[in-house]
Structures are given as structure tokens and as C-alpha cells.
Amino acid sequence: MPLGLPPLRIGLAASALHRAAPNGALFRLLGPLERSIREELRAELFVLGQTYDALAADGVLADYPRLTRLPMRRDGGVIHLVAAVVSGDPARRLDAVIYLLDPDDPTSVFPEGQALKRECVIHETLFVSTLAHAREWFELARVECGFAPNPLLDTHFDFASQTIALIAHDSCKGELIEFVRGRFAFFDRFRRRIATGTTGAMLNDLAEEISAAHTPWVQRFHSGPLGGDAEIALEILENRCRRVIFLEDPHVARQHEADIQLLER
Template identity: 55%
Template sequence: MRLGLAANRLHHATEDAALFRWLRACESGIRELKLDLHAVGRTHDAIAAAGMLGGYPGLRRYPYGREGGLMKLVAEVVGLDDGNPDGSRTLDGAIYLIDPVDPSSTFPEAVALKRQCVIHGKPFVSTVASARDFIELERIHAGFAPDPGADRFFDHRGQTLALIAHDAMKASMLDFATAHFDLLSGFARRVGTGTTGQRLNELAWSRGWPADTPWVDRYKSGPLGGDAQIADLVLERRCQRVVFFEDPHVARQHEADIQLLERAVTTVTDDAVCVTSPTMAARWAEGVAKREMQRPL
């Protein structure tokens, strides 16, 4: 698997910065999986200066962001042939640890990196929690035993899950909830916005959920502030996982509210996990099921 890798300056500025917290927790998993990490210049240099991933052949250096490094990652998420039959210029996704107040996090190439990952059904990982969760799930899919150090990300009985979908993606959200109803029902609480929440409740009631009890606690619709309400839950660390099916093909009137929720997730980088496409949500759910089967009785 080939992944783009970048981190805003804050996330590699100190010894205990986000990039290094992730690497300390997941270096063994990265080596087990033999991941190729295509790192933008400053991120690569910070890893080398910290003495991490020493001697690891899968770490590749790309140009600095100002020299087009992040732009190259976007193109390679889409996929470039360039006469390379081994697909070496096609990335399987991207890990981009975002500092929401860093201006570069809103540059066109940063926005495009996420958008192309969503369009192509590839992982876009923007927080430490998401990166740790992602590595553990890929380990599970590869047949490795569960890492006890990742258990907190799978303690769903103590977590709140947000389920949000734009209009064109509501059918996909209902399909996802139908396919993984038991898993989603295992969370302590589910929250959603407006119409999506109502449709999910109707689905749950059709499956025998008590008719006088909402399966999803509904907030306002997105354009009326529901995204902002859920962002507040995330910031207060009362919502640990967000499944947000975005439609990347349409202009959105309440873009600022959507960005607010995304910024809230990256603000609490060690605590919030976000999944942004049906493909990746299904892979997460399947990985959780495999991990549960491997846990000792």
C-alpha cells in the first residue's frame, strides 16, 4: 500500500508533536504492513531529524509543499501511469495531519487532496486518532493480531457516533446502516443531522428498535446549524467518531458549517476519528468485525 504523508508545521515542531506521537504508536504496524510512505519534504525531513523510521526503505521524500510536493500527492491519488506498469505513481490514500489554524490547510492542493480521496474511495486521514485507527484496521485486514494499545478506539460502548450525509449520499448512508446495523447499535449513542437522522430512525424502527426511542438523536439540519451543533460535541470530546458521507461534486450553500465540523475534528486530533466515504466506512466496519473475532474470550 502506498500512502501520501504530510503534516502541518505544528504537528512536527516539537518532540511530542502529533506526527511523532503517531509514529511512536504505529511504527511497528507500518513496518509489519510494509507501507510505502510518500512524504512531503518538510514532513520527511522532520521524521529523519527525529531519528524515526530509521532505515525504513518505504519512506520516500517528495518536494517541499511550496515546490509542489502536496500537489504531486493529489495527482498520484488520482493516478499517473507515466509508463510505470507497477503503478508506482498511484497512491492508495493519504495521511495529512491537519492543524486547522495553519493557513496552508486551506490551500487548493490541501482541499483537493481530500476531495480526490473521497471521489476515488480512498482513505483520507487527518487526525492522530484516525491514523492510529487506520493502521490498526489495516493490520487486522492483513491478518495480524490486535494491538492492545489500540483498544480504546474500539470501545464503542463508551463512544458517541455521528452519522451525517449530504443529500446525494443519504441512500448510501441508509445502505451502510442497514449492512452494519448491529455494529452501529453497539455505540453508546448515535447523533445525526435533520433528514438523515430521521431516515435512520425510520430504518431502525423498521428493524425492531423500540418505536418510542430514537436510534439517532437528531440535531438541526446542516444548513440550519446541525453541523455546528455536532462540532460542539466533538470539541467537548462527547463525540468520538464521525462518519460523514460528503458529496464532492456539488457546491454547498452551508460550506462554512461543513468546514467548521471538519476543523473541530482536527482540533481534537488525538480523540476524534473521521470517515468520509462509503468505501472507507464499509472497510472500517468489516475490520471491526474481524478484530472482534480475534479478541480472546
């Protein structure tokens, strides 16, 4: 980290699938990043018990002094992560949580896991659950700290070839519109933009206001309660959509919660 900036504090966990073999997502993430974590970012890692043990068995980050073992999940390790997310002490609060999830692992929907994600949303703490997202986030953290970009990751940031989905719950739609307004040139770089019904209509109105566009700037699907989230989930499943920005309101019950969970899965 640049002189004077505190090191990043990162919670780390991985489902059994991602830590059970040397080619698991946990090792594909941290193996290439080990030097950067040690020498550039000097990140503090707070690692769930089973994940820590898997790293130790494979020799990843061996003897790294900023590696802390938390209890195993069954002994409350995830609750430790939740407490660090909500902590009012800046010296204890996490900057990000990386939890490499296997959607077929039932522990991913246990209450403590759901609470971890919810509190990350409420407290605006980054929650990362996929290998691709984790790789990109570490790269952005490196670049933000002044280190040269890794050319091997250039394709990850080739937005002109990618599709992005833009979704927001009703109470967050205005926030999403203003977010896009302030970064319109960036979002305009994407090959394709998709959204659920009402959000898509609002984004198309915004595009017409900013760029006088006469063709739809966003491809609209159904509204969320009418199946739009499921339609976008299919776009992701069939590799037609690489990125999703979803502004969630964690305080509101959703009638189509199952569709939202399908999209997140």
C-alpha cells in the same frame, strides 16, 4: 504484509505544529508504529519534504528503504500527492493519505490542500487528518493483515462508550441508509448516535423497520442548512462525540459551506 499482497502505499504529511517537536503528533504516531511499518506492513511512504526532513532529524524510520521524499509543499509536494491519488496506474496510486492538520495553520486551506481532500473523496481514497484516526487506521490495517490486535488500543474500539454522528448530503442520504442497514448490528453497539435532521429521521425509520424500536434510535439535531452541522461540531468540541461518518457530495455547491468547514475543523 501477507505473502502475495502488495504493500500499502501511503502519502504522509504533517503541519508544522505536528512535526516541530519530539512530542508532536507525527512522532507520537510513527514512533510506536515503526517496527510494524518496517516488519509487518512494509508500507511504502511518500512523504512531503518538510515532514520527511523532520523524521530524518529525529531518526524515525532511518534507512527505511520504502521511504520516498517528495518536494516541499511550496515546491509542489502536495500536488504530487494529488497526482498519485488520481493516477490511473494501480502501481502508482495511493491507498491512503495521512495529513496531520493544524486547523490554525493557513496552509491547510490553500488550494492544493483542498484539492487533495476533494480528490480523495472522489476517488474513494482514505484521507486521515487526525492522530486518533491515523492510529486506528494503522491498527485496522495490521489486524486485517492477520496480526494480533494491540491491547493498548482497546479503548479506541470500545464503541459501547462512544457517540457516533451520521451525516450525509442530500444526494448521499440513500447510500448512507443502505450502508447502515447492512451494518445495523455494528452501529447499534454505540452508546449514542446523532445526526442532522432529515438524515436522523430516515435512520430512525430504518431502526423501527429493523428492530421495531419505539424510542428514537438516533438523536436528531437541526438539518445542516439550519445549523445541525454546527451543533454536531459542538458535540465534538466538548468531547461528547468521538466519531463522524459524513458522506459528502464533492460535486455539489453547499449553501452552508461554512458550517461544513466548521464541522470538519
